[in-house]
Amino acid sequence: MRNIWNIALKEIRTYFTSPIAYVVIAVFLVLVGFFFTSALMWFNSQAIQMAQNPYYAQQMNINQMVYTPLFHNMSIILLLMLPLLTMRLFSEEKKSGTDELLFTSPIGVGQIILGKYLAALIVLAAMLALTGLLSIFSFAFGNPELPQILNGYLGLFLMGAAFIAAGIFFSSLTENQIVSAILTFGALLLFWILNWAAYSASGLWRDVLNYLSIFQHFDDMTRGILDTKDVVYYASFAFFGLFLTHSVIQSRRWR
Amino acid sequence: MIEVEHLTKKYGDLVAVRDLSFKVAKGKIWGLLGPNAAGKTTTMRILTGYLPATEGTATVAGFDVFERPNEAKKVTGYLPEIVPLYPEMTVSEYLSYVAALKQVPAAKRKPALERAIQVSGLASVKNRLVKNISRGYKQRVGIAQSLIHNPDVLILDEPTIGLDPAQIIEIRELIKSLKGEHTIILSTHILAEVTQTCDGVVIINEGRLMASGSLEDLTASFREKERVILRLRRGHEDALSAIQTIPGVEKVSRHDGELAIEWSPAKDLRESLSRLVVEKGWGLLEMRTAAMNIEDLYLRVVSGGGEQ
Numbered sequence: 001m002r003n004i005w006n007i008a009l010k011e012i013r014t015y016f017t018s019p020i021a022y023v024v025i026a027v028f029l030v031l032v033g034f035f036f037t038s039a040l041m042w043f044n045s046q047a048i049q050m051a052q053n054p055y056y057a058q059q060m061n062i063n064q065m066v067y068t069p070l071f072h073n074m075s076i077i078l079l080l081m082l083p084l085l086t087m088r089l090f091s092e093e094k095k096s097g098t099d100e101l102l103f104t105s106p107i108g109v110g111q112i113i114l115g116k117y118l119a120a121l122i123v124l125a126a127m128l129a130l131t132g133l134l135s136i137f138s139f140a141f142g143n144p145e146l147p148q149i150l151n152g153y154l155g156l157f158l159m160g161a162a163f164i165a166a167g168i169f170f171s172s173l174t175e176n177q178i179v180s181a182i183l184t185f186g187a188l189l190l191f192w193i194l195n196w197a198a199y200s201a202s203g204l205w206r207d208v209l210n211y212l213s214i215f216q217h218f219d220d221m222t223r224g225i226l227d228t229k230d231v232v233y234y235a236s237f238a239f240f241g242l243f244l245t246h247s248v249i250q251s252r253r254w255r
Numbered sequence: 256m257i258e259v260e261h262l263t264k265k266y267g268d269l270v271a272v273r274d275l276s277f278k279v280a281k282g283k284i285w286g287l288l289g290p291n292a293a294g295k296t297t298t299m300r301i302l303t304g305y306l307p308a309t310e311g312t313a314t315v316a317g318f319d320v321f322e323r324p325n326e327a328k329k330v331t332g333y334l335p336e337i338v339p340l341y342p343e344m345t346v347s348e349y350l351s352y353v354a355a356l357k358q359v360p361a362a363k364r365k366p367a368l369e370r371a372i373q374v375s376g377l378a379s380v381k382n383r384l385v386k387n388i389s390r391g392y393k394q395r396v397g398i399a400q401s402l403i404h405n406p407d408v409l410i411l412d413e414p415t416i417g418l419d420p421a422q423i424i425e426i427r428e429l430i431k432s433l434k435g436e437h438t439i440i441l442s443t444h445i446l447a448e449v450t451q452t453c454d455g456v457v458i459i460n461e462g463r464l465m466a467s468g469s470l471e472d473l474t475a476s477f478r479e480k481e482r483v484i485l486r487l488r489r490g491h492e493d494a495l496s497a498i499q500t501i502p503g504v505e506k507v508s509r510h511d512g513e514l515a516i517e518w519s520p521a522k523d524l525r526e527s528l529s530r531l532v533v534e535k536g537w538g539l540l541e542m543r544t545a546a547m548n549i550e551d552l553y554l555r556v557v558s559g560g561g562e563q
Contacts, residue, residue, distance in 0.1 A: 006355040010341075017343045097337035101400070104303040104335075105356040106328040 003107045007115025008122070011089070015123055020088070024081050028127050035073040036134045039066045062144045063224065071152040071222040074131070078124075078160050079192065083184035085123060086167025087177040089116045090245075094175040109249050113242055117168060124160040128153055148224035155221025158234035159214060163188055165241025172248045188214070256281040256438040257302065257408060262311035264297050264462075271297040273462040274311070279455070281407075282435045286453035287442040290557060294462040295442040296336055299412050302440070303333040316407045329358060332401030332437075336412040338393055339400070342386030346377055346396055349385055350403055357404035367403055375399035375429065391422035398429060402437075409433065411441040415448060427452050446550050458556050465556040474552055480505070482545040483525060485514040488538025497535065501527055515545070 015021035043065050050056040093099040102112055132153075138144050163184075170183040195213035198206045210216050214237075217230040257279040264272040272294040279285045287295050300306040302313050304324045313320045318327035341349055350371055354364045372381050375395045380388050385396065394414065401409055414430060415423045431452055433439060443449065449456050450470065457467040466473055487494060491509060498507050498516055503524050506517040518524050525544070532539045 003356075003358075006352070010352050013348075014341070014343060096339070096341075097335060098339040098341060100300075100303075100305055100333070100335040100337075101339035101353065101356070104305050104328055104331070104333045105353075106325040106358050107356060 003111045004115040004118060007107075007112055008118040011116055011119030012122055015085075015119065020085070021123055024085055025123075025127050025130065028077055028081055029130055031077050032070070032074055032131045033134065036066070036070055036131075039070055040138070062138060062142050063148045066138065067144065067149055067152055068222045071156060071218075074156055075159060075218055078156065078163060079188055080185070082120075082124070082160055082163040083167050083170075083181040083188070086120055086164050086171055086184060087181040088171070089120065089168050090171040090249075091175050091177045091180045095177075103249075109246055113168065113245050113249070117164060117242060120164045120168070121161055124164065125157065128156055128160070145224070151224050151226050152222045154226070155218050155230070158221075158231060159218050162214070162234045162237035162241070165238035165245075169241045169245045169248070172245045256283075256316060257440060258312075258314040259298070259302070260312050260314075262298065262301060262313060263309050264294070264301060264306065265309045271462050272301070272308075272459075275459065275462070275464050276311075277457045277464065277467045279438055279440060281438050283454040284430065284434050284439040284441065284452055286449040286456045287440055287459065288444065288446070288449055288456050288553060289442075289459040289465075290444060292461075293459045295459065296412055297462075298459070299333070299335075299410050299440070299442060303331055303410055304328050305333075305335075329404065330407045332404065332406035332409045334397045334401045334409075334411045334414055336416070338397035340385045340393060340396060343384065345382050345384055346388070346392075346399075347372070347381045349396065350399055353400045354403045359404050367405065370405075371399040371403045374402060374433075376425075391418055391425070394418060394422070394426060395429075398426070402433070407438060409437045409439045411439065413443055414441055415443070415445065423448075446553055458553060460557045466552075480517045481520045481523070483516045483528065484541070484543050484545050485516065485528075485532065485539070486512065486541035487514070487532070488540055490535065490537040493535065494532070494537055497531065498528065501531065 043060075043062060046065070047057075047060055050060055090099070093102060103109070135144070135149065166187055167180070167184040170187065171177075171180045173183070174180050191212065191214045193213070193215070194209050195216045198209035198213070201209055211233070217233045220227055220230055259278070260276050262272055262275040263270070275294070275298060277285075287298065289295050297306065301308045302315060302320060304320050304327060307321060315327045316330045318330070320327045341352075344352065347368065350368050351364055354367050355361075359367050372378055375398050377392065377395055377399055380392050385393065388396070394417075398411070398414065401411065411430070415426050418426060427448065430439065430441065434454075441448075441452070453470065455467070455469040456473065458465040485494070491512070491514065494514060495507055495509060498504060498514070501524060503518050503522050504516055505519065506515075508515050516524075516528065525542075529539070529542060532542075
């Protein structure tokens with residue numbers, strides 16, 4: 001456990017002594033801020049129109065009209081940006097030869113992987129937490145439901161955790177960071193849109209494709225539904241990614 | 256302290272190390288010598304647990320590196336060929352991170368860090384970023400990194416590569432100062448390095464052991480002729496024939512204004528040789544013994560292996 005933490009601490013320091021973390025977080029916040037503002041403005045203009053009709057005014061729901069689309073937008077931004085956060089984790093070590101230091105230290109490969117994973121998770125948590133500041137406005141001037149918002153954030157975090165695991169896996173495959181980022185992005189996008197194929201499939205295939213699709217599981221969570229099925233999906237996605245990373249690193253050394 | 260037995264490493268069809276066996280006694284410095292691609296780095300990577308062997312065993316301080324990798328790694332310090340540095344950290348940050356990786360307990364990390372900095376002469380750069388220090392200092396950081404957990408065994412892969420002559424001497428002195436307390440294996444293809452720093456040598460070529468032993472034993476076993484080189488101001492032609500007449504001299508040859516005189520190692524003809532030169536007034540500029548040195552030994556061993 002101490003080893004995992006030591007490695008995580010070092011990785012976090014690397015993120016923040018190089019521009020990577022700042023740039024990723026800043027760009028993420030700017031984009032999320034933009035989406036939030038435009039969603040909120042649209043909601044306001046709708047609210048003014050609906051104010052004349054008491055029936056429609058009842059239907060106005062800030063969670064559904066602002067937060068659900070916002071979470072969807074955030075998930076797309078994460079899909080684009082998390083590969084940039086994970087691409088260096090193993091590729092850089094291999095390229096600069098520092099993997100020889102890591103793998104000749106009395107530490108298990110699993111601990112090294114978990115340390116790096118933890119570091120990326122902490123950066124992800126920081127990214128998400130900072131967007132929480134935006135909600136000050138919606139709580140100051142409206143009355144959104146907090147549990148539903150937290151559920152959406154939990155969904156984003158779980159999805160991000162799965163993305164990071166995939167990113168670490170692709171980072172362990174290559175010493176080229178750009179290749180690692182592109183592979184991660186491609187694989188995640190493919191998993192994302194897997195449910196498109198489900199429309200034309202039938203029977204078991206349809207269920208399987210729908211189950212595997214990242215989007216399908218996220219959609220529920222943005223609507224305030226917390227289903228263990230979705231949590232299990234993301235957890236197993238992450239576990240599988242880390243497991244494959246472990247296998248890649250072990251097999252590379254045994255070859 | 257270090258024992259390698261019948262070690263073989265294959266990368267697919269390529270055999271990098273073939274049935275290699277050698278031993279290094281505690282407190283000694285041994286050189287691992289061989290041309291490029293001889294299998295030096297592979298051998299070191301196996302000893303440090305970075306790569307597993309295909310066959311055979313390697314033991315470091317009594318721990319089998321395959322069966323008890325963590326114990327073996329705890330007592331081994333390793334400087335890879337490419338110094339594993341994180342450019343964005345300061346020297347102190349880097350070394351304390353390595354100390355943590357090597358399981359130095361938190362309470363002992365500070366003294367360990369100070370000792371490594373002091374031994375490697377890094378005090379003046381300890382707060383600078385690794386990316387901003389010179390090549391020589393980077394190499395020192397590499398050595399400090401390998402020493403940080405005070406390991407019994409040090410494995411240094413080409414520790415002086417890419418350094419200027421003054422830095423090479425400094426690093427060699429540093430390595431020599433570590434002898435005794437640590438058992439050291441260093442790889443190199445610089446022959447002078449072996450004669451200057453090592454107690455013994457393992458010569459490998461194409462993954463095979465060509466020779467191993469202490470330097471004296473090896474040179475003695477390979478020595479066939481005593482050789483003296485003479486440089487004279489004048490009278491080369493006369494000297495060529497006159498020296499031939501000294502009893503015991505087997506061969507006199509001339510190249511590039513120098514005379515090379517050979518005789519069998521049982522006798523020492525240097526005295527009569529120098530007397531002759533002085534008497535004749537040839538103007539002695541230089542006289543040196545070209546005894547069987549590591550260079551000849553190496554060339555003989557390596558090329559002999561090629562012929563077999």
